[in-house]
Amino acid sequence: MSDFEAVNNGAKIGHAPKPLWLLAEVTYRCPLHCAFCYNPTDYVTHTQNELTTEQWIKALREARKLGALQLGISGGEPLLRDDIEEIVAEAGRLGYYTNLITSGVGLTEKRIAEFKRGGLDHIQLSMHDITKEINNFITDTNTFELKKKVAAMIKEHDYPMVLNVVIHRYNIEHIGEILDMAEQIGADYVELANTQYYGWSLLNRAQLMPTKEQLLKAEAVTNKFRERVGNKMKVFFVVPDYYADRPKKCMNGWGEVFMIVTANGDVLPCHSARVLPGLTFPNVKDADLDWVWNESPAFMKYRGDDWMKEPCRTCPDKEKDLGGCRCQAFLLSGDAESADPVCSLSPNHHLIEKAIEDAKNPQLAAQPIVFRNDKNSRKLVDGESDELVADFHALP
Numbered sequence: 001m002s003d004f005e006a007v008n009n010g011a012k013i014g015h016a017p018k019p020l021w022l023l024a025e026v027t028y029r030c031p032l033h034c035a036f037c038y039n040p041t042d043y044v045t046h047t048q049n050e051l052t053t054e055q056w057i058k059a060l061r062e063a064r065k066l067g068a069l070q071l072g073i074s075g076g077e078p079l080l081r082d083d084i085e086e087i088v089a090e091a092g093r094l095g096y097y098t099n100l101i102t103s104g105v106g107l108t109e110k111r112i113a114e115f116k117r118g119g120l121d122h123i124q125l126s127m128h129d130i131t132k133e134i135n136n137f138i139t140d141t142n143t144f145e146l147k148k149k150v151a152a153m154i155k156e157h158d159y160p161m162v163l164n165v166v167i168h169r170y171n172i173e174h175i176g177e178i179l180d181m182a183e184q185i186g187a188d189y190v191e192l193a194n195t196q197y198y199g200w201s202l203l204n205r206a207q208l209m210p211t212k213e214q215l216l217k218a219e220a221v222t223n224k225f226r227e228r229v230g231n232k233m234k235v236f237f238v239v240p241d242y243y244a245d246r247p248k249k250c251m252n253g254w255g256e257v258f259m260i261v262t263a264n265g266d267v268l269p270c271h272s273a274r275v276l277p278g279l280t281f282p283n284v285k286d287a288d289l290d291w292v293w294n295e296s297p298a299f300m301k302y303r304g305d306d307w308m309k310e311p312c313r314t315c316p317d318k319e320k321d322l323g324g325c326r327c328q329a330f331l332l333s334g335d336a337e338s339a340d341p342v343c344s345l346s347p348n349h350h351l352i353e354k355a356i357e358d359a360k361n362p363q364l365a366a367q368p369i370v371f372r373n374d375k376n377s378r379k380l381v382d383g384e385s386d387e388l389v390a391d392f393h394a395l396p
């Protein structure tokens with residue numbers, strides 16, 4: 001705790017957080033249609049009102065003044081915008097460490113050279129599987145060959161090779177081969193990110209969730225690979241919280257280090273926060289980020305621990321996880337202030353146990369996947385797919 005105390009409706013917050021991480025979700029448009037996408041299921045309502053280049057530049061300047069150091073440029077597919085070069089160059093001038101998070105679609109020699117000149121530090125490329133069949137199925141596209149070409153281009157331009165692989169039932173048995181492929185293409189970092197269930201992946205949860213046995217095997221294979229390659233490649237294995245006993249410290253705490261500006265300019269403390277009831281999120285078009293971060297009711301709402309109920313309020317572990325994820329608590333239990341159901345001490349933990357059982361039910365697991373695309377998003381917005389969302393209190 002430091003020398004600063006803010007006041008939230010009379011409740012003290014013991015320190016002055018800074019938004020060290022700024023994530024710019026510059027567009028929700030995307031040529032891929034991933035079954036596990038964490039983007040909001042109503043993204044189609046945010047594709048016609050994207051911020052302009054000038055509005056993005058203003059947001060970058062305001063966030064930098066607040067202390068932001070790391071900038072992630074993501075989407076959707078950020079490369080669908082033709083001003084990413086300008087945004088990167090401005091980020092470079094402002095002194096950000098900038099990471100482009102991309103599927104690779106739209107990355108060309110000309111663009112990557114321009115990014116290099118503009119000071120882009122890092123490119124994170126998503127990969128899906130070692131087989132063409134699974135890559136193309138899970139993304140509902142034909143992008144398998146393109147991924148390898150883009151990986152080679154990134155390497156040629158002397159960027160660290162950073163791969164992100166979302167893990168689910170369709171590729172978890174291939175983890176060893178995926179890691180071998182990463183080694184062959186000279187990866188420096190690989191993130192094996194087990195699916196977290198938000199957005200489209202929540203809709204497809206029973207179809208995507210691996211079994212605990214598959215997970216343990218995948219972790220063992222990863223550890224063996226790590227032993228073999230040593231420091232040559234860093235491998236992160238992000239454990240899925242449904243199989244954990246305690247929840248994650250979501251976003252390292254609400255409004256603690258992380259700020260997201262979405263395609264239409266809404267400012268959020270986490271990807272899914274718009275699902276939470278009773279909160280209005282400010283927009284960069286009409287609010288200064290200093291006010292948003294330091295004073296807006298939405299960013300103050302779950303800072304600190306005054307909002308907590310039992311069992312979190314008196315729990316000896318509350319500093320470790322801050323009660324887990326507010327969005328997951330609301331999506332599954334309907335109560336945003338309750339303990340994350342992932343926690344085995346939560347009165348709603350049975351909801352996680354049921355989800356794990358559902359994923360073992362062959363009938364539920366064989367349901368058709370709802371791919372992330374405009375048509376399905378529109379149907380969800382128009383209430384034509386209500387049977388898909390009946391189990392949840394909202395959808396991100």
Ligand code: SF4
Binds near residue numbers: 034037038075076103
């Ligand atoms: S997860 Fe797939 S569909 Fe979603 S934004 Fe990324 S590439 Fe696009």
Ligand code: SF4
Binds near residue numbers: 311315317321344
């Ligand atoms: S009861 Fe709450 S604070 Fe304690 S471990 Fe569970 S989620 Fe965390």
